[in-house]
Every structure is written in structure tokens, then in C-alpha cells.
Amino acid sequence: MLEPLPDTERHNHATVLQGQFRVSASPVDEFGTVLGSCVATCLHDPVASLGGMNHFLLPKPLSETERGEVDVHYGVYLMEMLINAMLAQGGRKQHMRAHLYGGANLHRGMERIGSANARFAREFLQREGITLAREDLGGSAARRLDFRPASGLVRCRRLAAVDALDAEAAVSLRPILPRTEPRGEVELF
Numbered sequence: 001m002l003e004p005l006p007d008t009e010r011h012n013h014a015t016v017l018q019g020q021f022r023v024s025a026s027p028v029d030e031f032g033t034v035l036g037s038c039v040a041t042c043l044h045d046p047v048a049s050l051g052g053m054n055h056f057l058l059p060k061p062l063s064e065t066e067r068g069e070v071d072v073h074y075g076v077y078l079m080e081m082l083i084n085a086m087l088a089q090g091g092r093k094q095h096m097r098a099h100l101y102g103g104a105n106l107h108r109g110m111e112r113i114g115s116a117n118a119r120f121a122r123e124f125l126q127r128e129g130i131t132l133a134r135e136d137l138g139g140s141a142a143r144r145l146d147f148r149p150a151s152g153l154v155r156c157r158r159l160a161a162v163d164a165l166d167a168e169a170a171v172s173l174r175p176i177l178p179r180t181e182p183r184g185e186v187e188l189f
Helices: 075-088 113-128 161-172
Strands: 012-015 020-024 029-035 039-045 050-056 097-102 131-137 143-148 153-158
Touching: 020 029, 020 075, 029 039, 029 050, 039 075, 039 113, 039 143, 050 075, 050 143, 075 113, 097 113, 097 143, 097 153, 113 131
Parallel strands: 012 029, 097 131
Antiparallel strands: 020 050, 029 143, 039 050, 039 097, 143 153
16 A cells, blocks of 8 residues: 655656556656546556556547547557556566556446456556556446556555545536537547
């Protein structure tokens, strides 16, 4: 379990949002995110004292886009980017250890997106030969995750259903903007 840094010690907290990844070897960096059906992969190379986290929304696109563009919200992209960024900073795949979090199925009667995300992440790591050291996947609760990439320490807390709904409601309370005619590209979430 990850203990908070003492207030006297400086630390840098960065939030990893859907479609993002971050890598660091700094002992004062800490990455955090909140997960529902999404999955976050925390990779750590203990030899290089290096780690990273990603946060993906869906495993992979159902089909390729007409223009061959990459959508960063997909696990197939974010897993590759995370591994490659760690390799670029001196990590070695054979030393990497993975932790997987999230993959909840928050709403009954809806497609089991969380289960599909979890299955994809496990299979991806197995194909890449990366050891899965720990997982906290599935269920119906959202999770709050904090990860220290240089040490590999992780704290995962399950959120009460009310907390998860409050977090969803806060996102939906954004100001309503006047409707305009559609133009340009459309991005679906």
C-alpha cells in the first residue's frame, strides 16, 4: 500500500486522463487517475527505477478509420506508447512488472465494457512477455489510483457507488453551450 508523502517532502502529482500516458524516473513524481470501466496499466522497471501509467477507454477500434488516424483512447495504442516511452528512457521489457486496475462494469444491463478492457490488457501483457504482478479489475465499483513510477508503489481505493455517481454527475454539470451547426470532425467518447 502506498503511504502519502509527508507534507515536508516535495512531490509532483499529475493526473492521467483517458487517452493519456506518462512515464517518469523521478522519485518525487506521482501519477493519479479515477477509473470506472476504463483500465489503467502501471508499468515499473525496478532495475531502471522507472515507471509509467496509461488510461484507456476501450481495447481497440472496431474498424480502421478511413484516413488511418490513430485514436489515443484505445488500449492497443496506449499500451504500445507506454512500453515504447519506457524503453526510450532506459527501461527493459524483461524487467518490467505490470499492475492493472479498473475494468468495472458500473451499470447493469449495459455492455460489459470493463470486462472487455480487462481481458484485452491481460492478453496484451501476455503477448508482450511482461509479468503481471498485480491486478484489481472488474466488479462494479469505480477506483481511485495513485502510482509512484520510480518506486513502483501503488495505492488503489474503491469508491462507494455514491462517490462514483457524484464524480459522474460533476462531469455532466458542465455549462450547456448554445447549439451550433456541426462542422469539422466528430469525436465520440
